[in-house]
Amino acid sequence: MPRTLVIDTATAACSVALLEDGHVVAARHDVVGRGHAERLVPMIAALPDGGRAGDVLVDVGPGSFTGIRVGIAAARALGLGWGVPVRGYSSLALIAAAAFAEDDATPLAVVLEGGHGEVFMQGFTASPLMPTEPLASLRPEAAIAALGHRIAVGNGVRWLTQLQPELATREALPEAAKAHLLPPDLSTLPARPLYGRAPDAKLPA
Numbered sequence: 718m719p720r721t722l723v724i725d726t727a728t729a730a731c732s733v734a735l736l737e738d739g740h741v742v743a744a745r746h747d748v749v750g751r752g753h754a755e756r757l758v759p760m761i762a763a764l765p766d767g768g769r770a771g772d773v774l775v776d777v778g779p780g781s782f783t784g785i786r787v788g789i790a791a792a793r794a795l796g797l798g799w800g801v802p803v804r805g806y807s808s809l810a811l812i813a814a815a816a817f818a819e820d821d822a823t824p825l826a827v828v829l830e831g832g833h834g835e836v837f838m839q840g841f842t843a844s845p846l847m848p849t850e851p852l853a854s855l856r857p858e859a860a861i862a863a864l865g866h867r868i869a870v871g872n873g874v875r876w877l878t879q880l881q882p883e884l885a886t887r888e889a890l891p892e893a894a895k896a897h898l899l900p901p902d903l904s905t906l907p908a909r910p911l912y913g914r915a916p917d918a919k920l921p922a
Contacts, residue, residue, distance in 0.1 A: 719771020
């Protein structure tokens with residue numbers, strides 16, 4: 718199986734990895750907040766063979782509108798330049814896969830920061846790894862009501878604990894090196910943005 722270059726810039730993390738046969742050849746992961754465009758290309762270039770791979774896998778969101786676009790643009794450019802396919806995955810699915818790799822017995826919902834005081838939320842099952850509900854952008858109080866007895870995992874959990882400190886939560890960001898945990902049906906999305914809600918800017922009528 719050829720190497721896969723994984724690019725993840727959909728959240729505060731800027732993360733890249735080279736995977737081969739389910740193993741991590743090399744990886745870099747930094748929590749940068751902003752400035753993904755400036756950090757991403759040097760991080761890829763620092764990988765073995767400049768990150769050259771037989772296909773490219775990219776986080777298509779949801780998350781930061783700017784970060785999503787940076788990652789997809791880079792993935793598409795590399796795919797075109799190398800003549801290799803580009804596919805996508807959801808940031809929510811990757812966080813769920815990594816969480817279940819640590820504890821597959823605990824029901825969970827992934828909660829990511831969504832902007833304007835809302836969070837992106839989606840529940841998952843472990844075996845098989847798959848979503849249990851559609852992706853939703855919710856106010857924190859609505860997310861708490863929808864959470865039920867599940868653990869909330871992601872970088873949006875602080876919005877929930879501000880309202881209900883006793884909630885079971887776990888901070889997490891997507892990490893490119895964990896992409897080998899994704900099943901094929903969750904790692905073959907089209908390489909186009911999954912924003913989760915409408916963009917803030919709107920074209921004039």
